[in-house]
Amino acid sequence: MPFPNQPSRPFTRDDIERLHPEQLGCYGLFTKYQWVYIGKGDIRQRLLGHLNGDNECINQMPPTHWIGEVTAYYEDREKQLITEFLPRCNRKKGYKDRVISRLAELQVKPKCEICDHDNWTFVAQVIAVPVLDNDGLFVLPPPQIPSAGLVCNNCGNIRFFALAALGIDLEGETKQEEKVVVQKK
Numbered sequence: 001m002p003f004p005n006q007p008s009r010p011f012t013r014d015d016i017e018r019l020h021p022e023q024l025g026c027y028g029l030f031t032k033y034q035w036v037y038i039g040k041g042d043i044r045q046r047l048l049g050h051l052n053g054d055n056e057c058i059n060q061m062p063p064t065h066w067i068g069e070v071t072a073y074y075e076d077r078e079k080q081l082i083t084e085f086l087p088r089c090n091r092k093k094g095y096k097d098r099v100i101s102r103l104a105e106l107q108v109k110p111k112c113e114i115c116d117h118d119n120w121t122f123v124a125q126v127i128a129v130p131v132l133d134n135d136g137l138f139v140l141p142p143p144q145i146p147s148a149g150l151v152c153n154n155c156g157n158i159r160f161f162a163l164a165a166l167g168i169d170l171e172g173e174t175k176q177e178e179k180v181v182v183q184k185k
């Protein structure tokens, strides 16, 4: 179910400061071309926060207008609306983008430690690095370290990054995606 029918309002400080505080609900930000973001909470406070630049993604594609809905059930309603409109800034980044931006945050050196080139292929699949058990014995199935892999295009050096150490939780991601698909039907 979309937002209730209403004229769209300009996403400007003047307009938003005139709102009554403490109206709880959901809101959607958009431009002429796309839905940018759907959020929830104290509508006035949240919109002012976005105007002040609290969301990097919204800053990158500034909305021109917004609409809203006052509701006590804003937690569930937000999920419904996100599933329906899939705004750009509510979409979860894919596995590759999450790993690459995390490595950049951690300032991992781009140059290959073997050959000094900086041209890598990102391995699209998660790599399970097998390990031995605590006594040094091989067991089946072997315990594994889920890792991201980068291959140096020049010398073939492979870099592994343990996903747990990067804070990338694949289980959460899969569940989230499944849920969205189920709700779409």
Ligand SMILES: [Zn+2]
Residues within 6 Å of the ligand: 112, 113, 114, 115, 116, 117, 152, 153, 154, 155, 156, 157
């Ligand atoms: Zn190399």
